[in-house]
Amino acid sequence: MLTLADVEAAQFRTKTYVRRTPMLEGDPQPKGRIWLKAEFLQRCGVFKTRGAFNRQLAARERGELDPKLGVVAASGGNAGLANAFVAAQLGVPATVFVPATAPEIKVDRLRQYGATVRLIGSEYAEAFTAAQDFVANTGALFCHAYDQPEIAAGAGVIGLEILEDLPGVDTIVLAVGGGGLYAGIATVAASAGVRVVAVEPTNIPTLHAALQAGRPSDVTVAGIAADSLGARQIGRVAFDVAIQTSPVSVLVEDDDIDAARNLLWNDYRIPAEHGAAAALAALTSGVYRPDDGENVAVIVCGANTDLSTIGPTSRTVSTF
Structure with a gap:
């Protein structure tokens, strides 16, 4: 089982090699406050x-x-x-x-x-x-894409940074593919009593399906986020963490992912890939609705994308 000590060891081991990415406060919201963890600014353009x-x-x-x-x-x-x-x-x-x-x-x-x-x-x-x-x-x-404790622990350092930079955070929202990011973040969040919202495309519900079945199981892989969230089943490391921490598991449609990606570009000039935009899509689509006063951190985890595929630049009002 992945532990907080594993993540803290990863933070110490990698601190001179990786960037500490900033937290960007989102536009004013009708209810809670939103921050974007700008992990797309990580070296190589991705949290991995x-x-x-x-x-x-x-x-x-x-x-x-x-x-x-x-x-x-x-x-x-x-x-x-x-x-x-x-x-x-x-x-x-x-x-x-x-x-x-x-x-x-x-x-x-x-x-x-x-x-x-x-x-x-x-x-x-x-x-x-x-x-x-x-x-x-x-x-x-x-080097596994997601299902090794050292891989997940490295990703979990993002959670430590969020807790340090935003001590009042209530909820962390993130996209799930094979689950390395989820496993690391959920391990950290559980130690601080912070909720984790695990977001997946409806077309690739690896964690959602595993929680329903009680075990990792194969799903079909399809849709616009398949290049980065396209694992056929959730990793064992992530599943073991999920059983212990009980995430809020939600699914988003491809159209909502695309809309969230365009919003990130239009309103913030963030060139997110579809997999990274999936996290924000949980909020913009309304499948996750923050409570009044809830402080929400959304991890924008990667920007390795073709800019020509981002939609029109007309402004979208980012209230969600």
């Missing part, structure tokens, strides 16, 4: 850099990171980017398996970071299987 640093640095401390074999990752894009970036920083090679459907902008950046890119299948699960075979044959260090 934190877990990648924690995983690779911890492995190096234990003598498990071979400088010749390096690391292997499977990813729809962002986890691969983060691990390739970290590997380059630490001077080791990286091989990244991604679905052939991954956005070209992410594949190009993987190559810019010096990674060997292998395009496999049409979704994350197929890339994951190929990466596992590669690890078995080479002995390189496997």
